[in-house]
Amino acid sequence: MKKFFSLLLFLGLIFGECALAQTDCSKYYPISDGAKFEISMYNNNMKPQGRVVYSVKNDGGDKVLYTMELFDKNGTPISDSTYGMQCEEDGVSIDFKSMMGSMTNRFGDMEVDISGNNIYLPNNLEVGNILPDAEMEISVTGAPVAMKSTVRMVDRTVIGEEEITTPAGTFPCKILAYSTEMKMGIKNTGYTKQWLAENVGMVKTEDYNKKGGKLRNISLLTSYEQ
Incomplete structure (x- = not known):
């Protein structure tokens, strides 16, 4: 379950690189009221x-508000959350506090502090572009526990272009890659490749234990309605 939660967390962070308060705010991701899309998660087999x-x-x-509903492999609902996105001068960003706010409810009356810098995605993605790192820290204080967790996305680079076919269709994509560092008691690292299509968003994600290492998980866009 811990591995599954870690996958969900990173999926949320990765997919959160979206959205838009104006129709011309971004070339990526749907913003039409009522749009709906599904990401299915698989292991390396x-x-x-x-x-x-x-x-x-x-x-x-x-x-623009995004509602995210998580289901297990049997179709049983696990959790849901809602978060908002905002425009920047030439792209979009997500505030970690907005994305992670629903997680703080589980800590009851304990004090929860979320800090860090936003995840930023520019409108124009070109091969070779280097994007800003993103980092989040969650600190929880008060009885019965105190904890501190950090998540970092570093070396974010556009590494290529590729046409990808999934159950939702065929899409020309830009490939964004970066290293991940997550510390929740113990430190976990990884390497992520993400395929992004204009006006659609994430089409495919591959998660590795390190750059050039073993494939751990795959996520695919399996349905899309706009």
Whole structure:
């Protein structure tokens, strides 16, 4: 279950690189009110591990809201959360506090502090582009436990272009790669490759234990409605 939660966390962070309060805010990701898309997760042998269903709410306000519902491999609901995105001058970013806010409910009356810098995705992705690192720290204080967790996404680089076919269709994509560092008591590292399509978002993700290492998980866009 710990591995599955880690996968969900990184999937949320990765897929959170989206969204948009204006129609011209980004070339990537759907913002139409009512848009819905599904990401299915598999292990390295392509055995289903679960799925995440995203729904978009856009009432023309300052933010577009994304609702994320997680299901296990048997289709049983596990959790859901809602977060908002914002425009930047030439792209979009997500505030970690917005994305992780729903997780703080599990800590009850304990004090939870979330800090770090936003995940940023520019409109124009070209092979060779180097994107800013992103980092988040969660500190929980008070009885009965105190804990500190950190997540970092570093060396974010556009490494190529490729056409990808999934159950949702065929999409021309840019490939974004980066290293991940997560510390929750013990330190875990990884390497992620993500295929992004204009106006669609994430089409495919591959998670490795390190750059050039062993494939651990695969996520695919399996349905898409706009």
